[in-house]
Amino acid sequence: MKVVKFGGSSVANAVQISKIINIVTAEASRRIVVVSAPGKRHGEDTKVTDLLIALANAVLAGDDYETALMAVIARYAEIQKDLELPEAVVFTIEADLRGRIENRGPNDLQFMDTMKASGEDNNAKVIAEAFIKKGHPAKYVNPCTAGMLLSDEFGNAEVLPESFEKLAALKNEAEILVFPGFFGCTKAGDVATFPRGGSDITGAILAAAVQAEVYENFTDVDSVYAMDPRIVPNAPAIDLMTYREMRELAYAGFGVFHDEAVIPAVQHEIPICIKNTNRPEAPGTMIVPERKFEQTEVAGISSAAGFCAIYIDKYMMNREVGFGRRLLQILEDEEISFEHTPSGIDNMSVILESKELGEKEKIVVDRIMNELKPNDVSVAHGLALLMVVGEGMHYAVGQAAKATNALADAGVNIEMINQGASEISMMFAVKETDRKKAVHALGGAFFS
Amino acid sequence: MKVVKFGGSSVANAVQISKIINIVTAEASRRIVVVSAPGKRHGEDTKVTDLLIALANAVLAGDDYETALMAVIARYAEIQKDLELPEAVVFTIEADLRGRIENRGPNDLQFMDTMKASGEDNNAKVIAEAFIKKGHPAKYVNPCTAGMLLSDEFGNAEVLPESFEKLAALKNEAEILVFPGFFGCTKAGDVATFPRGGSDITGAILAAAVQAEVYENFTDVDSVYAMDPRIVPNAPAIDLMTYREMRELAYAGFGVFHDEAVIPAVQHEIPICIKNTNRPEAPGTMIVPERKFEQTEVAGISSAAGFCAIYIDKYMMNREVGFGRRLLQILEDEEISFEHTPSGIDNMSVILESKELGEKEKIVVDRIMNELKPNDVSVAHGLALLMVVGEGMHYAVGQAAKATNALADAGVNIEMINQGASEISMMFAVKETDRKKAVHALGGAFFS
Structure with missing residues (x-):
């Protein structure tokens, strides 16, 4: 089976979400789908995560936060409408957000994590509905219930080792599983988030836990290039490289994803494939433990x-x-x-x-x-x-x-x-x- | 003024000693002459220092040491005869050696140092006589009297900082000064030696103490070569290099002299010149604090x-x-x-x-x-x-x-x-x- 992760721009609106449904259902082995919060729809747009941070800050400051809350809801409402999902989806999201605010505890960092995590969490619920609406058996997975246990460093949490065994059970589910990235729960049951970009981490953990045949990381580029395309626009694509090559390249200026984020996949020797949501037919870049190489070849x-x-x-x-x-x-x-x-x-x-x-x-x-x-x-x-x-x-x-x-x-x-x-x-x-x-x-x- | 140092092969016999007298007297500025013990006269020969170590070991072992003693005396006797010096020179050396053995103290390491140091010490006395015999005003300098104060690490002594000021007085002497290399005295008055090759150290200390215009180090090669002549027989000579270049080259296989031995000269920015006793007309290799260089030039x-x-x-x-x-x-x-x-x-x-x-x-x-x-x-x-x-x-x-x-x-x-x-x-x-x-x-x- 494959674990497939989509970044914020791949789940920013209904058009993009329709693409990912097509991508996932094109291969029966794509069984676990990790999603981010809705990202930018265009260059000037604001990510839902940033709207949520503004909302949380307004709450913490004791300011009126209705406008900030409505800005978040509006993003989901647009998606709901365009995907022709029932309006109840949006009501549920609004109730969820108001609940998070009302049940705010004494720890402001934890509150911030709860609010940020709602971006992925609610998007996963919407996307699971979208799969079902198109006739594909799917279900939302709650990370806390599924066993994504994290350390209690809010905003910078690490996965606890026992998570892998618990999450391994996901491979036995029949439906397509839509799993929100970026967060999990502490042993005390509080929501905690990974460092930003943490949906990559969620995907890597799940790929390792279920021993996926490949961890597909969908972005907005066809592949990783042999040189920075901003410097060399016609740089050749890299079809295959090793983890070590990825590390050396990522070190100095390769910004496709955080190489540290995929450590769980690397440690369990799960191949990683970087692909493009907008051009899924492109082969992408495979990143593997070992590869055959020509002596003269530079990655x-x-x-x-x-x-x-x-x-x-x-x-x-x-x-x-x-x-x-x-x-x-x-x-x-x-x-x-x-x-x-x-x-x-x-x-x-x-x-x-x-x-x-x-x-x-x-x-x-x-x-x-x-x-x-x-x-x-x-x-x-x-x-x-x-x-x-x-x-x-x-x-x-x-x-x-x-x-x-x-x-x-x-x-x-x-x-x-x-x-x-x-x-x-x-x-x-x-x-x-x-x-x-x-x-x-x-x-x-x-x-x- | 110049401090001139001659290694063991440059003072191994009367022929070589005559050469060094010619070299020193060819330039009035060559005023302080540091000499080693007589070295090898030919490939199979034994250095006097090694004869002295054998003698000291025989004494320490309680063995009969007359043969070993005579082997040392024989080397000086040959030099005395060939230089047509009075026989008394040899009697004095024999008396000196017997005195060192008879006055042996409880510290065996110190005794070994005393015996080894006699090689340079007696050779300096002989060479001073040779200068005088040829009509050049010269005198032997006793390092202990002159102020060459060393730490009491016998066999591996270091110069004490106060030596430089005391030794500076040597620049006021009228005669050519013949100074034995390799040893000095502890504050308690015991003879102590530098690590082997220590005549280079003595010369460097004297050059620094008298602020010599140059420290001439006479060896048996015309210059330092840009590559090891054992690997590249026609390697070009180096005319001029900096201390830093010397250090980098000496590090990996340049064996002309121990770069560590010349530290006192380097610290006082005294130029060092490597020259050949057998071809003093060759310009040699100058080693200086700074040099002009061509960008493409490799030393x-x-x-x-x-x-x-x-x-x-x-x-x-x-x-x-x-x-x-x-x-x-x-x-x-x-x-x-x-x-x-x-x-x-x-x-x-x-x-x-x-x-x-x-x-x-x-x-x-x-x-x-x-x-x-x-x-x-x-x-x-x-x-x-x-x-x-x-x-x-x-x-x-x-x-x-x-x-x-x-x-x-x-x-x-x-x-x-x-x-x-x-x-x-x-x-x-x-x-x-x-x-x-x-x-x-x-x-x-x-x-x-």
């Missing part, structure tokens, strides 16, 4: 700006036991995450996101000066990282030459290079101003 | 075998705060030095000398498995590191391309690459079996 090239490098120079650093560890300890003390630590003999660089360093730059530089007593410390800003990713990369003679040649031919200076043992990626740091030029140059070398 | 290429890499793979490693620090902590706990830590998104490699890991491999791998819970840990053995070193390296577009192309054309797979910010070197790890091929390939690319 993709990603890039991201906003990095900086701390550079530390100390004569005889190489002989100082614990130098690197003490440097990383300073960063850990200051709660700064870093990305890479390329090094020479008497110098060491730490590459990190500029926003990680931010206002702590002076503190960090001072601590390094005082505690490590280097000859020199400096911080270089305005760096972009480029990742050339491919499972076969490590085994092929000449991949580094191909990449560095392309950058040299384009006149791009390489600030740093990092490639570890058995790695499936090569990292280059370049100046942010060279980023697009560098992506084009690497794309030309590996994909033309 | 040298060094290589060393005997490295391994620990490779750690963990899904979502990138988001785990402190992962890198904890890995390095394990190595520090186990007293293992590492060289580089190239990394990907979800993996990290640690490159280190195989002998550092040695028998601790299983312990380290087990600790990583238990404490860091990675998906995979493996150790790759049989790696060689190559360093392409040049001050201008970082600023030039295409240097990485040139290097990686050359390796690709030679069919050498690059296992790892490491190049940090503002660095003057690029590191490549290759299989040990590819090392020579790789050096030739890089040499061809940068020096042909």
Whole structure:
């Protein structure tokens, strides 16, 4: 069986919901459908989740909230009308929302989660009705009843391990199951939500729980592309890649979905397929535990700006036991995450996101000066990282030459290079101003 | 003024000593001469220092040591005869050695240092006589009287900071000063030696103390070469390089002298010149704090075998705060030095000398498995590191391309690459079996 997840733009209105009904019913194996709250219908639109947050804030502030409530109801009413569902559907949603507000408890974070979760929850009920209306046996599943148990970190909850066993029972149901994404319940029975984008997490958990043959994640693009289409509009599609390739690519600028969201599916080795709700016939991108690969094949090239490098120079650093560890300890003390630590003999660089360093730059530089007593410390800003990713990369003679040649031919200076043992990626740091030029140059070398 | 240091092969016999007298007296600025103990006169010969160690061990073992003593005396007697010095010189040396043995104290390490130091000490006395004999005003300087104060780590002593001020007075002497290398005295007045090769250290300390215009280090090669002449016999000479280039090159296989030995000269920014006792007219290699450089210029290429890499793979490693620090902590706990830590998104490699890991491999791998819970840990053995070193390296577009192309054309797979910010070197790890091929390939690319 397949678990199929649809994002907000795929369930934003009746037209889109009709598409997903067609998609789901086109294959009998598509048995569990995870849905988001209605998203934007057009560029200027507001997502239902954002309307719900505004409503919740109005309630918390003690303001009149009828207008905010009506804005939410209006979105569902439009869908109900266009899908020709009974008006009672909308009355039920209104009663549900008023109930959530009236039964508000003392914990404002929990209240906010309850309100946000209603977006997915009510949409799932509407969509289940829509399936039935079109003659397909379907039913809404309540995550709390089904066993989606979460930690009580409201707004940032994590799934509890026992959920998987409980949710496994869903594979025995006869109907198409419409499961609202984004939330579950704590052991105390309170609604709690995942971090935003959490419908992807719900889908991944369900796919893992029922041991789905594939987790289909429907978005609004045909596939994942080998380069950012905003930089390279004609970038080739990726048909197949591994989880590791996905991670390396997602790291620097691949925004199709949060790679962290699909961890449950990865851990249970469920293949993930990225597909387009608006063009379901396109094959999409399959993401799998292992793949066969050609040695020369590169899966993709990603890039991201906003990095900086701390550079530390100390004569005889190489002989100082614990130098690197003490440097990383300073960063850990200051709660700064870093990305890479390329090094020479008497110098060491730490590459990190500029926003990680931010206002702590002076503190960090001072601590390094005082505690490590280097000859020199400096911080270089305005760096972009480029990742050339491919499972076969490590085994092929000449991949580094191909990449560095392309950058040299384009006149791009390489600030740093990092490639570890058995790695499936090569990292280059370049100046942010060279980023697009560098992506084009690497794309030309590996994909033309 | 110049401080001039001669190694063991430059003072091994009368012919060599005559050469050094000519070298020193050829320039009036050559005022302080640091000498080693007599080294090998030919390939099969034994260094006087080794004869002295054998003598000291015989004494410590309570064995008859007359033969061992005579072997040492014989070396000086030969020099005395060939230089036509008075026989009394040899009698004095014999008396000195018998005195050191008779006055042996309770500390065997200190006794060993006293005996080893006699090699340099007596040779300095002989060489001072030789200068005088040839009509050049000269005098032997006793390091202990002159203020060469060392820590009391016998066999591995370090200079004490107050030495520099005391030794500065040497610049006021009229005669050529012959100063024995390798040893000094503790505050308690006991002879103590530097680590082996310590005459280089003595010269560097004196050059720093008297603020010499240059520290001339005479060896048996014309210069430092851009590549190991054992691998590339026609490697070009390096005329000028910086301390940083020296460090990077010395790190992997440049064996002309211990780069750590010259730290005092580096810290005081004294230029160092490597010259050949047997061809003093050759310009040698100057090593300076800063140099002008062409952007495309590479100073040298060094290589060393005997490295391994620990490779750690963990899904979502990138988001785990402190992962890198904890890995390095394990190595520090186990007293293992590492060289580089190239990394990907979800993996990290640690490159280190195989002998550092040695028998601790299983312990380290087990600790990583238990404490860091990675998906995979493996150790790759049989790696060689190559360093392409040049001050201008970082600023030039295409240097990485040139290097990686050359390796690709030679069919050498690059296992790892490491190049940090503002660095003057690029590191490549290759299989040990590819090392020579790789050096030739890089040499061809940068020096042909």
